[in-house]
Amino acid sequence: MKFLKNIVDAFGRRFTFSDDQQTDGAKVAFLHQQQSSHPSIGLTPAKAAALLKDAENGELIAQCELAEDMEEKDTHLQSELGKRRRAVQSLPWKIVPPVNPTDDEQYDVDMLTEILTDATWFNDCLFDATDAIFKGFSCQEIEWEDVEGLILPRAIEFREAAWFQTHPQNRNELRLRDGSHEGQALQPFGWVRHVAKSRSGYLARTGLVRNIVWCYIFKHYSIRDLAEFLEIYGMPVRIGKYPSGSTEKEKNQLLRAIMSIGHNAGGIFPRGMDLELKSVIDGSSDPFMAFVNYWDLNMSKVILGGTLTSQADGATSTNALGNVHERMAGNICESDALQLAPTITRDLVQPIMAFNGRSFNSLRRMPRFVFDLSTPEDLTAYSTALPLLAGIGMKIPVQWAHDKLQIPVADENDTVLTPPAQPAAPAFLSAQVPAGFAALAAGASSPQNAVKAMPGAISGVEWQQAIDPILKPILEALETGGMMAAKEKAAALYSDLDDEQLTDMLHRAMFVAETWGRLNASGG
Structure with missing residues (x-):
């Protein structure tokens, strides 16, 4: 089925939209069978530097696959990223109409709110979009369908970051890998494409992976050294002594007995042979763990802006410092939300509005998707202050009070609370x-x-x-x-x-x- 309705996208391009997904095309169908090369295996600083350099030149495959490996293998990294990503997903949101909306524009806002609220895929879409925080970008493909005269997304499917490259002449333009030098341009109204900027720069360098890869490498070097230390020095040395003239069979019996003692706490060997247990060589794992903790703390700083929201050492951690770090995490969450909201407006709200809206005729009058970043005010304080301020003549808008306290304005048919009756004078x-x-x-x-x-x-x-x-x-x-x-x-x-x-x-x-x-x- 083809949708023969000409539409203008956010960049002013007119096209005839098809309900076929772009990744079903013959040129890029091979991407569905692509398997990761797991570049974290045998990762060294030199190998990491080379794949980061390739990403700057438009070859994003190794950098994106490394990011996936790191998140899978490092539990601390996955935990901290999960906190940041789910913080955005849990924020309340709303569709905001243009200034002084007409009846048709308000109708479209209500329609869009209802569609996104009822969509079973929308929460996953928000979460998958935040994958851009670590990798720099996230792409999800939209599958459209015709439902009782409305053209709506049937599903939004996350696509691996390794499926994409950047244009050789435009390092901020994402394109599908199709085997060509330039790649294939993304189909308008077919993608939710989110770019999360942790720093200024072009697309391949905006993700947190480029900072955290060094923490990951040196941390896991220390973990490997700790494992070797425990293997060598963690158990007492067992030495068997056999008398001269022992046969090979007797020597093998003694060897098997020595090896089984470590796991079975017992064994047998011929009379006349001795077993000696050497005490464990003195040593400490503290230097290794200090190095591991150092890099974990650096990961937390990069991802959450601080450490006390995830780790407390019992010495320097105080309630005041914890509150400061909590506010910093809140600021980062707000920044993520402010970057994500325009993406949802451009790639979801605008297409649904263009296909189904009554008032769609100009991009300047487009409803906007916004996250509600306000916090409810203290009801007790405002219930005391507002009557006093109104009593001395201050003209306070009712809508302002409703917005401050996050109390919705009642409709005509709603049952509303009433103040209690005043006691009569005796x-x-x-x-x-x-x-x-x-x-x-x-x-x-x-x-x-x-x-x-x-x-x-x-x-x-x-x-x-x-x-x-x-x-x-x-x-x-x-x-x-x-x-x-x-x-x-x-x-x-x-x-x-x-x-x-x-x-x-x-x-x-x-x-x-x-x-x-x-x-x-x-x-x-």
């Missing part, structure tokens, strides 16, 4: 205090409302009657005689001052404020 409060104060206690549901309600709890007439006898004579003296006359008047009036009414008002206000606080302490 009946005795309204009966025993003035109406303004009772209203303050019963109606103020927050500290902000209480502050606003406080002035209304005291009427202007009552306040004026309490203050006028105290202030009026002093103000009159200030107008006629100045500051000194006002001071003398205040001193003369102090002994005859009647402040009972003012004191009574303040006592009632304090009573109401304390009562309100007790009633609303649990709600605030």
